[in-house]
Amino acid sequence: MTRSSRIVPFDLQDWNAAPPSQPGASPIDELERGKVLYFPKLAFTLSPAELALLDPALVDPKRKNISLNATTGVLTGVVVDDARKDAIAALVRRYYTSTRALLSHLVPGYLDSLHKPTTSLRLHRIGTWKPSWRKDDTRLHVDAFPSRPTGEQRILRVFNNINPHGQSRQWRVGQDFESLAQRFVPGATPFRPSLAWLMHRLHITKTRRSAYDHLMLQMHDRMKADADYQANGEQEAFEFPPGSTWICFSDQTPHAAMTGQFMLEQTYMMPLTAMAHPELSPQHVLARQAGMGSRA
Numbered sequence: 298m299t300r301s302s303r304i305v306p307f308d309l310q311d312w313n314a315a316p317p318s319q320p321g322a323s324p325i326d327e328l329e330r331g332k333v334l335y336f337p338k339l340a341f342t343l344s345p346a347e348l349a350l351l352d353p354a355l356v357d358p359k360r361k362n363i364s365l366n367a368t369t370g371v372l373t374g375v376v377v378d379d380a381r382k383d384a385i386a387a388l389v390r391r392y393y394t395s396t397r398a399l400l401s402h403l404v405p406g407y408l409d410s411l412h413k414p415t416t417s418l419r420l421h422r423i424g425t426w427k428p429s430w431r432k433d434d435t436r437l438h439v440d441a442f443p444s445r446p447t448g449e450q451r452i453l454r455v456f457n458n459i460n461p462h463g464q465s466r467q468w469r470v471g472q473d474f475e476s477l478a479q480r481f482v483p484g485a486t487p488f489r490p491s492l493a494w495l496m497h498r499l500h501i502t503k504t505r506r507s508a509y510d511h512l513m514l515q516m517h518d519r520m521k522a523d524a525d526y527q528a529n530g531e532q533e534a535f536e537f538p539p540g541s542t543w544i545c546f547s548d549q550t551p552h553a554a555m556t557g558q559f560m561l562e563q564t565y566m567m568p569l570t571a572m573a574h575p576e577l578s579p580q581h582v583l584a585r586q587a588g589m590g591s592r593a
């Protein structure tokens with residue numbers, strides 16, 4: 298395995314077990330420093346019937362992925378008969394349950410604070426579409442959503458490569474958030490509370506954007522638009538082979554998905570207050586660097 302400063306490997310093969318203790322920082326400390334926790338042997342095994350569901354034709358052409366809201370049970374993005382829909386829902390829900398089990402051992406202090414679980418089944422090959430530069434996730438970025446402000450919440454994601462043909466998922470992983478912000482915060486346009494109020498009023502955003510949301514969106518856009526940063530910014534390439542799992546705070550860890558097909562991804566939102574080191578959060582780093590008096 299390639300040694301990496303941003304990827305921290307763990308020897309674990311069972312979703313329902315605790316990882317063996319290993320020297321160095323704890324999983325929570327590594328995650329909160331923006332590292333990627335990597336489990337090269339933690340496979341999510343599909344049955345033959347489930348393998349037959351790995352077909353991009355099952356995805357609604359109007360949507361990028363199939364998603365399950367585990368709280369409401371609503372499955373979106375599927376255009377097939379009810380039997381296969383139920384089978385997909387069961388597969389996706391099993392992944393959600395597995396990630397909860399994993400996190401209960403790995404980061405037990407987070408478990409009660411994780412909310413808004415969304416599970417995504419990604420069947421398309423990366424590069425099937427040519428999106429606009431702003432939506433192009435082959436460019437290094439941190440996650441920030443234009444219509445869904447995150448405010449005082451973090452974005453925790455658990456990925457698994459379920460490719461049945463031996464194809465890895467290739468990522469690029471960028472630098473720590475503190476130095477990233479030093480590059481992209483200067484020159485950002487100021488936050489305008491009246492504009493944030495109006496955008497919410499007009500339902501352009503689901504909730505009102507905070508100064509933090511405004512800055513994060515600019516970081517996201519300025520990173521993707523900066524060709525020099527994309528080519529020469531601090532970064533490392535990493536391959537996640539089939540049968541591997543990886544976890545990061547995607548609002549903190551710069552990432553770009555370069556190649557791959559067939560992946561499961563679990564997103565959780567988590568309040569800052571659940572962190573062991575909230576001072577490492579993007580919210581606190583940006584408040585310090587942008588000189589914002591509060592994190593509102």
Ligand SMILES: [Fe+2]
Nearest residue numbers: 434439440547
């Ligand atoms: Fe992303």
